[in-house]
Amino acid sequence: KPLSLVHFNSKPSTRQCERLLLGCTTMALVAHSAGFSATYGTYCMFVWCFCFAVTLVVFTLDVTRLHGCMPISWDNFTVAFAMLATLMYVTASIVYPVYFLRSECPSEGCEVRNYRIAVTVCSSVCCFAYGAEVFITRAKPGHVVGYMATVSGLLKVVQAFIACIIFGALANDSEYNRHIPTQYCVVVYSLCFAVTVVVVALTVSGRTSSLRFPFDRFVVIYTFLAVLLYLSAAVVWPVFSFDKKYGTPGRPEDCPRGKCPWDSKLVIAVFTCANLVLYFTDLVYSQRIRFVSHSAV
Known part of the structure; x- marks a missing residue:
């Protein structure tokens, strides 16, 4: 429901x-x-x-x-x-x-x-x-509201916004195309961002009630998958960006401010971990929302 x-x-x-x-x-x-x-x-x-x-x-x-x-x-x-x-x-x-x-x-x-x-x-x-x-x-506790007013709905906006920051850092000479694993991370960011935007768009358009599947169940399943995908990216991206075998552990001294690939890689690593935490928190609250909506039937 x-x-x-x-x-x-x-x-x-x-x-x-x-x-x-x-x-x-x-x-x-x-x-x-x-x-x-x-x-x-x-x-x-x-x-x-x-x-x-x-x-x-x-x-x-x-x-x-x-x-x-x-x-x-x-x-x-x-x-x-x-x-x-x-x-x-x-x-x-x-x-x-x-x-x-x-x-x-x-x-x-x-x-x-x-x-x-x-x-x-x-x-x-x-x-x-x-x-x-x-x-x-x-x-608020005890009030029935639109999905976007819940913690899970608000977190969807934050997740999409952070993904935009990651995309900006990727475009700023991040050298992500040097390794296949880092390209995989880009796919993870893009896929999760696209589905999150679709969830927000469906909610704002008021089309969730006309779907052929339970919207709240879909949100829980997608959020769980997003946690797994971001968890893999949070491991893969730092390894192929800062490990001595694939990247540079420390910031190069001759790297200009604002146009340094190492800085972009660091921004992506930090915000990947941030989005991982947000998706995990979202998963917890999505479970709570699903339970409340079903128990109210």
């Missing part, structure tokens, strides 16, 4: 207005004087513009009540977006000051540094604002 849905309070809240105001302020500060450049700056600007645009659409649809005409599960969509926006703002709030903020004044003057400090503060506050929305709308 698919998980039942219940509508949260769909009235436009002051929280949405606060996020819109903070997002608009952040973009205005960057465009006015703080500035951005290179890939990292473009990513940060994309995060702020994307989250602001989607939040504006959500707010508009809430005000006009037009979301009822859309062929999606609105509650699942809004909580999934809030989780995604939180993760995107976390990365932007870290990346921007790391690459653009220094203790000394830049060549453009101290005013630019002050604007960049303000951008960092606004971005960080907006991150907490989206995180608060996830905390408020998450599943």
Whole structure:
């Protein structure tokens, strides 16, 4: 039996207005004087513009009540977006000051540094604002909610986001094509990411009830397989990246910052282990969700 849905309070809240105001302020500060450049700056600007645009659409649809005409599960969509926006703002709030903020004044003057400090503060506050929305709308004991509001549903968004980070590191000269086992790891990342996105898409589209198989059982089986696949990748990738026989144990001294294959390999190894932990945690909660949904029959 698919998980039942219940509508949260769909009235436009002051929280949405606060996020819109903070997002608009952040973009205005960057465009006015703080500035951005290179890939990292473009990513940060994309995060702020994307989250602001989607939040504006959500707010508009809430005000006009037009979301009822859309062929999606609105509650699942809004909580999934809030989780995604939180993760995107976390990365932007870290990346921007790391690459653009220094203790000394830049060549453009101290005013630019002050604007960049303000951008960092606004971005960080907006991150907490989206995180608060996830905390408020998450599943609570005794309440029947949409799947994306459960811990398992929220973890699906985090897993997909971390997979995107892994893909970014793979594309950044990771030398994964040098060994067949590392290519196998890429297949693992791609397969798990694809199925996770399908699970989220089915849930947000509200199509889980029309499936020919129990959705909650499928989620448990897939998550179990994902744990096994990521466990193999968490062993294979470090061996063929850092073992003396296949790779380099330590970071080469002549490796430029931001364009070093060893750094990309390290990022992939760390986030592979992180996703392994997330999938294992997801498996535990998926079992709990399945038990509750069946016991309620």
